[in-house]
Amino acid sequence: MSSDKVPDTPVEIIVDLLSKAKNVAAARGDVPKELTSYLQKALDIASGLDDYLEKMTTQESEPLAELYKKTVTHDWDQVHKEGKTMFRLPKECITGHVEGQTLKMLIHMSQAKRVLEIGMFTGYGALSMAEGLPEDGCLVACELEPYLREFAQPIFDKSPHGKKITVKTGSAMDTLKELAAAGEQFDMVFIDADKDNYINYYNFILDNNLLRIQGVICVDNSLFKAKVYLEDTTDRNGLALREFNHFVSNDPRVEQVIVPLRDGISIIRRVPAATESSRTQCEITDDEVFHGVKGRSILDRMRLDGKVAYVTGAGQGIGRAFAHALGEAGAKVAVVDMEQNKAEAVAKELFLKGINTISIKADISKSEDVQRMIDTIVSKWGALHIACNNAGINMNSASEDTSLEEWDQTFNVNLRGTFMCCQAAGRVMLKQGYGKIINTASMASLIVPHPQKQLSYNTSKAGVVKLTQTLGTEWIDRGVRVNCISPRSLAAGTSSR
Ligand SMILES: C[S@@+](CC[C@H](N)C(=O)[O-])C[C@H]1O[C@@H](n2cnc3c(N)ncnc32)[C@H](O)[C@@H]1O
Incomplete structure (x- = not known):
């Protein structure tokens, strides 16, 4: 504190008083050394505090x-x-x-x-x-x-x-x-x-x-x-x-x-509304609707703290957005993609945001890759709560030209691959008695996005809806929910999600 500044805070006032006391002591010859030294120490502590806080606090812009x-x-x-x-x-x-x-x-x-x-x-x-x-x-x-x-x-x-x-x-x-x-x-x-x-x-x-x-x-x-x-x-x-x-x-x-x-x-x-005092102030129905389930507000209850999730096809597009969203909501997220560098890049983004994450390279059309993906997650985090089966491909061709190779490849990833992921994740979730599976279907499962030429894609995504309905019905009583979403794709063309 500069000498011309009027002391303004409790600490500044203490510093001012200690300085005055020190001067009084110095002016007298009969003050015990011990007292002078205590005064000096108290002054050092008090006068150093604000400076120290200034120095240690992040600099202003x-x-x-x-x-x-x-x-x-x-x-x-x-x-x-x-x-x-x-x-x-x-x-x-x-x-x-x-x-x-x-x-x-x-x-x-x-x-x-x-x-x-x-x-x-x-x-x-x-x-x-x-x-x-x-x-x-x-x-x-x-x-x-x-x-x-x-x-x-x-x-x-x-x-x-x-x-x-x-x-x-x-x-x-x-x-x-x-x-x-x-x-x-x-x-x-x-x-x-x-x-x-x-x-x-x-x-x-x-x-x-x-x-x-x-x-x-x-x-x-x-x-x-x-x-x-x-x-x-x-x-x-x-x-x-x-x-x-x-x-x-x-x-x-x-x-x-x-x-x-x-x-x-x-x-x-x-304080939360449902305290004793407010209860006595007016008639309230004191239930979970009023004070929240376990006393938690609706947004708090939607958090995913402690949950373990994976997203396939998370190296880009919607999958990447899912991975960020789940992580921001508190879940640990395994970022899965068939391209290792893409999975790693997204996992790095999540890590920078303070999200617990791993990257896994997996081709979901291969059963051994799917099983390895689930095993890696469970051995790392001990559970699996949320499975976003999002990976898919779309190879455009007019129906009269669609080859069997294209048909098989599309179904292998979009339907067979999604089924394998659901089954492998479902087995873990059924044992836990808890799990949420979200499959990415497509609006193309319900409508035909004419004039886009994508017979195999549309048909495979219709299969994803039926797969979801069937698994959802079979597993709901055992704590595992299976749902799908049907986004609209903005661009046609060969893409992997
Ligand atoms: C202590 S200063 C505020 C310091 C400020 N918060 C800062 O970050 O630097 C108080 C301010 O309140 C204003 N003020 C005083 N009475 C007011 C009133 N009735 N309505 C609005 N502002 C008022 C004063 O003009 C003065 O600018």
Whole structure:
């Protein structure tokens, strides 16, 4: 902390007090050495903390660094004197590097897509959070001072994430009312304006469902220079924050933690609806529909964490997309293709995304390859839950010219191969009493995609539908579901999926 900076956070205040105590001790000759050395150690620990956090935290992006510099070098007094801002804005308002990265991390962790910020100032927190949002994410920033939108916008425009930010100028409460009337909802709300009104913003957000079911509210300055817990506090903001913290900690709708980072950040989440307190508030039917099967929400229940899957024909096209989708949903995925390099390339993509994966080279028209594929998966991961039998070929020819070789080859892969995969996977799944088989049929099994010339393909895919219906009927009572999908192929021609 530079010597001219007013101590602002509990740690900065401790550093200031320890420095003063050290000076007092140094000025006296009768202070025991032990006490001086304890003071020095305490000072080293406290004064090193913020610097260390700065250094160890991932560096900010260039636009954020520029925004920070522009903010701290701006003459806010002058701007106010010129009547450009209603209030004199202290540059210390800015969230800054470590807090900005913390917010960005929270956005990642909560997988937020829509964020609301109350109190944008020059947009440092807004841009930090926007950097954590997905490409189609959005952040609405409420800011009283129109001057600040003009100040921030040129730097937002330089960042690829700036387009995610919409600034709403005016009173934050008016904006909240407008958002609630429009039925807007947010995954994360960051409250950082107008401390007297924190409690009103917080209640309005919860009472009007501006926060999504799994949403999180973050609140800045919740330790407010330690004044929230110092007994002699008379400061208005300190008392407002103390009352706010107390209110939230007693609010049965939420859980909260206060993280002692800088001036304190509260992280608040809604508790699941079916808690004792809400049960007593209104008549609810307390069943799985209300609180979810095993207390899990619908999207959570659709996750595939811990499941083992394979996809044949996963080296490209739909198969590759299936492999990514299953992996993103949490499954371990065996990427199977007859071309080893393609299987390896897709497995590498999955691995880069943090998905547990292996690649297997297998030609599904060969029974020994099919069995080896299943054995490899089961010996590696101990089970098989999801089988996507997707590999197939299409060799176009007019029906009058279709050779028996083409017919046999197409059926060997599309129908015989799919059957062998179903059977080998099914044997494992029937033993487990659990399994999902998804075969890739085709719209060509139901309609004739005229004028494409693909008799063998169409007929083999019609066979895949009947194979699926038969296996599905035979195995359903033993825990194994067999379904097929019938996608539309966009291009005719020889292709392997
Ligand atoms: C602590 S600063 C926000 C810092 C900011 N979150 C950041 O990341 O740097 C508080 C901001 O809230 C704004 N503000 C104060 N009262 C407000 C109100 N009633 N409605 C909207 N904004 C308000 C101030 O103009 C100021 O820019």
